[in-house]
Amino acid sequence: MSPIDQRDPVGNLSLRRFARSAVSAAALRLEVVVILAGAWELVAHFAVTRIGTSGEPIFPSLEYLAKNSFLEMSNYWSGGWGVPSPSNGGAQTYLGAILALASASLASFERLFAGIGAGLVVGSVLGLVVSASRAARLMLSGPVHFLRMVPFLALAPLFEVWFGKSDIGAILFIGYGSLVVTFVGVINAVGLVPPVQLARARTEGATRLQTYRLVILPSIMPAMRATILVVIGLGWTLDVAAEMLGAQSGLGVIMEYALRLAYTGRVMLVSFVYLLYAAVSFYLVQWLTGWAIRWHPSQSKSPHTIKPRPAFAGD
Amino acid sequence: MKTAHSLGQNRQGGESVTRAHIDAAQGSARLQTHGKNPYLANVRLERVSVTFTRSSGGTVTAIENVNLTVEAGELLCVIGRSGEGKTTLLNVIAGLVPPNEGRVLVGEREIHGTGADRGVIFQADCVYPWMRVAENVGFGLRVKGVPRSQRDRVVAEYLELVGLSHVAKSWPRELSGGMRSRVAVASVFANDPDVLLADEPFGALDYVTRRRLQEVMLDLWQRTRKTIVFVTHDVEEALLLGTRIIVVGGGHILDDHPVNLPRPRDEEILASREAVETRRRLLSFLGLEPGIVAAAEDVSN
Numbered sequence: 001m002s003p004i005d006q007r008d009p010v011g012n013l014s015l016r017r018f019a020r021s022a023v024s025a026a027a028l029r030l031e032v033v034v035i036l037a038g039a040w041e042l043v044a045h046f047a048v049t050r051i052g053t054s055g056e057p058i059f060p061s062l063e064y065l066a067k068n069s070f071l072e073m074s075n076y077w078s079g080g081w082g083v084p085s086p087s088n089g090g091a092q093t094y095l096g097a098i099l100a101l102a103s104a105s106l107a108s109f110e111r112l113f114a115g116i117g118a119g120l121v122v123g124s125v126l127g128l129v130v131s132a133s134r135a136a137r138l139m140l141s142g143p144v145h146f147l148r149m150v151p152f153l154a155l156a157p158l159f160e161v162w163f164g165k166s167d168i169g170a171i172l173f174i175g176y177g178s179l180v181v182t183f184v185g186v187i188n189a190v191g192l193v194p195p196v197q198l199a200r201a202r203t204e205g206a207t208r209l210q211t212y213r214l215v216i217l218p219s220i221m222p223a224m225r226a227t228i229l230v231v232i233g234l235g236w237t238l239d240v241a242a243e244m245l246g247a248q249s250g251l252g253v254i255m256e257y258a259l260r261l262a263y264t265g266r267v268m269l270v271s272f273v274y275l276l277y278a279a280v281s282f283y284l285v286q287w288l289t290g291w292a293i294r295w296h297p298s299q300s301k302s303p304h305t306i307k308p309r310p311a312f313a314g315d
Numbered sequence: 316m317k318t319a320h321s322l323g324q325n326r327q328g329g330e331s332v333t334r335a336h337i338d339a340a341q342g343s344a345r346l347q348t349h350g351k352n353p354y355l356a357n358v359r360l361e362r363v364s365v366t367f368t369r370s371s372g373g374t375v376t377a378i379e380n381v382n383l384t385v386e387a388g389e390l391l392c393v394i395g396r397s398g399e400g401k402t403t404l405l406n407v408i409a410g411l412v413p414p415n416e417g418r419v420l421v422g423e424r425e426i427h428g429t430g431a432d433r434g435v436i437f438q439a440d441c442v443y444p445w446m447r448v449a450e451n452v453g454f455g456l457r458v459k460g461v462p463r464s465q466r467d468r469v470v471a472e473y474l475e476l477v478g479l480s481h482v483a484k485s486w487p488r489e490l491s492g493g494m495r496s497r498v499a500v501a502s503v504f505a506n507d508p509d510v511l512l513a514d515e516p517f518g519a520l521d522y523v524t525r526r527r528l529q530e531v532m533l534d535l536w537q538r539t540r541k542t543i544v545f546v547t548h549d550v551e552e553a554l555l556l557g558t559r560i561i562v563v564g565g566g567h568i569l570d571d572h573p574v575n576l577p578r579p580r581d582e583e584i585l586a587s588r589e590a591v592e593t594r595r596r597l598l599s600f601l602g603l604e605p606g607i608v609a610a611a612e613d614v615s616n
Contacts, residue, residue, distance in 0.1 A: 200441040203409055204455035204506050205431030214458070218445040295445045297488045 037062065060265040065272075069265030073097035076104065076254050100254075101273060107249040108239055108277075115171045116235040119178020120228065126179070127186025128212065141187065148184050152177040152234070153241050160246040170242035170250075177238045178231045185227030189220035222296050225289040232285050236278045356422045356432070356509035356542055358385040358408055363417035365403050377403035379566040380417070385510075388540040392557035394547055396601060400566045401546045402438070405512050408544060409435050421510055431455060434508035436516040442487045442498045449474065449483040451498050455506030473501040476538075477531050493524035497531060504535050513545045517552070529555055533578075550597050554590060555580050562600040570600045 044061035057064060074096030075086050083099055084090025126144075130136045156173060163169025193216055201211040243252020244259075251270050258266035290299055360383040366376045378400040385391045395401045406412040408419055410429040419426050421433065434455070442451050450457075453470040461469075474480045477497040487495055496517060503511055513532075517525040533556060536543055547553055553560045554574065562570040574593060576584050584590060 194439070194441075196437050196439040196441045197443065199411055199429075199435070200437065200443075201454075201458075202429040203411070203431070203433060203435040204458060204502075206458040210458045214454070215443065218443070221445070293445075295447075295486045295488065297444075300488060 056262060056264045058264060060268055065265055065269050069263070069269045070094070070097050072263070072266055073100045073254070073269065076100040076257075078103075101251075104249060104251045104254055105273070105277070107247075108243065108251045111167060111170045111174060111242065111247070111250065112235050112239045115174025115238070116178045116231060118171070118175040119180075119235075120182050120231060122175070123179040123182025124186055124224075127183045128190070128216075130183075131187055131190035132208070132212065137187075144180060144183050148180050152180075152238060156238075156241045156245050159242070165246040165248060167247065170239070170247050173242045174235055174238045177234055181231050181234060182227060185224060185230070186220065189223035189227070190216060192223060193219045221289075221293045222298070225286075225293060228285060228289060229282060232281050233278065236274060236281075240274065357387040357389075358510055358542060358544065359383070359420040360404075360407070361417050361420070363407060363414045363419060365400075365407060365412060366415050376566050378407070378563075381566075381568060383561070383568060385542055385544055387542050390536055390543045390545060390556055390558045392545045392547060392553035392560045393563055394550060394553050394560060394597060394601070395563035395569075397548065399564045401548075401563050402514055404563060405435075405514050405544060405546050408510070409433050409512050411435075431459065431506060432509040434503035434506050434511050436499050436503050436511070436513040438514045438516065438518060440492075440495055440499075442495045442502075444487045447484050447486060448479060448490070448498055451487065452501045452505050454502060459506075469505050473505040476504075476535060477501045493520055493528065496520060496524075496528055500528070500531060500535065504539065504541075509542065511541045511543045513543065515546055515548060518548065525552070532556065550594055550601070551585070553597070554585060554594060560593075560597060562597060564600065570596070572596065 040059070041061055044057065044059040044064070047057070047059045060069065071092045071094060074083075074090075074092045074094070077083060077085050077096040077100035079085035079088055079090070081099060083093065083096045086092050086096070090096070126140070130140050155176070159169050159173040159176075163172060197215055197219060198211060201215045206214065239250075240252045240255070243250040244256040247253055251273060255267055255270045258270065293299060360381050363381045363383075364376065364379045366374050368374050381404065383404075393401050393404060403412060407414050408421075408426075410419075410426050410433065413428075426433070443454065446454065449467075449470050452473055453466045456466040456469060471480070471483070474483050477500060479494060479497055479501065482490060482494065487498065490498070499516065517528050520528065529552060532545075535541075545553075545556055547556075554576070557574050559571070559573045561568050561572070572593060576587070576590055576593075580590075
């Protein structure tokens with residue numbers, strides 16, 4: 001039963017029922033994860049096929065990942081912090097594995113945040129400018145919508161050719177994808193602002209700039225929240241692609257090296273790390289944007305109506 | 316800066332009307348005019364026509380060659396069936412729809428486009444959901460650059476008048492439909508326009524809530540004596556509120572009828588002979604009572 005269905009007869013949601021409902025929803029999600037992990041283990045147990053020169057199982061079990069693949073991550077540690085690199089004669093250690101993953105993650109984060117940040121800012125500004133000006137809309141809408149239709153991943157090799165194996169190329173690639181999606185999102189969101197809200201601003205004397213700042217920007221926030229969440233997901237995809245194609249560091253580079261020698265365990269482990277980061281960033285952005293639109297009916301935690309004063313009980 | 320709250324001069328007569336004058340004249344304990352002359356603006360439509368182009372290519376004439384004068388301080392109700400030109404008439408005065416022919420004057424000034432001198436209470440919910448109730452009511456003052464302290468005082472007064480002081484810091488999503496309508500009414504009055512335009516503002520509300528809001532509207536009008544053009548499809552509402560009622564049909568003004576019923580217009584007044592005759596007359600022009608329909612068609616033609 002949904003929280004809404006559990007309201008008491010006067011329309012107020014019981015806090016205890018709401019909390020119980022939230023806990024049971026979380027438990028349900030956890031159950032699904034456990035079931036999926038169990039299914040994976042079953043497949044890993046029966047599928048004994050091994051591949052490549054590495055001889056790794058095609059479906060590595062979770063135990064294999066923890067014992068073997070994770071430890072092997074230390075191979076990607078370049079040394080330092082008192083932990084020697086295995087390539088320089090050091091032993092494979094869990095600390096080395098953690099440091100390797102951390103330093104690769106840091107490199108990926110830098111590209112991701114720089115690319116997404118630039119894409120969101122430039123895409124939003126462009127979108128607002130274009131939506132405000134008919135001439136700009138006529139000039140830019142068509143080409144940008146066309147670019148939106150070109151699969152982003154198809155452009156990854158081009159960015160590598162243009163910018164070489166550099167961080168700036170990866171950042172621009174992520175930024176490009178984020179920009180195009182943001183631009184289209186802003187244009188659509190502005191188009192969906194209820195005309196009556198704009199008419200009210202006009203009749204109350206708001207200038208065009210005031211209308212944008214006080215009406216249009218807040219009005220598009222709920223729609224933009226969905227766009228930002230899409231951009232975050234897309235950003236991780238583009239980050240993987242950029243790093244696998246041409247970067248010198250980052251999680252995608254580890255994955256690329258592992259793939260070359262068919263280290264399926266390492267590939268899967270890095271995939272899990274990506275999954276973890278994507279999930280955390282998704283929930284973080286969802287939480288932050290949720291605060292930004294705390295006024296929206298969707299953000300009501302305990303939906304109820306404030307009763308009017310007795311003198312106006314007709315409401 | 317010349318704000319709504321610094322205007323104190325009668326542009327028509329040059330006579331300054333002080334708050335004390337008004338209070339004495341009306342015996343009102345509190346009058347929300349912010350020092351501005353409430354008997355300021357009349358509205359004149361001179362040979363106004365509006366034609367829309369349909370997406371299919373044809374044209375439709377919403378209002379045609381309309382002449383109308385709304386006296387300053389009048390509460391004019393506009394009734395008529397759906398699609399007969401009521402809202403277009405209102406939008407033309409608001410400046411939201413430019414006339415194809417003719418001109419609209421507020422006071423002695425011809426209007427071009429929207430302006431804060433003409434506030435609109437829209438039919439659709441136009442309360443900004445991202446602003447708290449008090450911010451919504453103070454929106455117009457904010458965009459005019461009225462200082463925060465002055466704005467807060469005006470907002471507090473109007474929230475008190477419409478009975479929403481206790482939800483000043485609430486989000487609109489936490490309010491009922493009737494309360495949101497009150498926010499819309501308070502927002503427009505707080506912005507202190509010369510002319511107030513209302514487009515079926517209570518049409519979607521239940522009967523009891525509508526009656527309460529009509530009382531709120533009347534109370535505010537009697538305190539401020541704004542010039543109000545109130546569009547409604549409800550003859551009873553027009554009888555309750557209006558000092559004058561016009562019937563719009565086919566893009567023309569079919570009837571123009573002063574309402575001299577005493578106030579407050581309680582059930583007894585509304586059941587009086589004069590009220591019944593006025594009601595019958597209005598219904599006839601709306602095609603619901605036989606007898607005067609032919610006359611209406613004559614006027615239309």
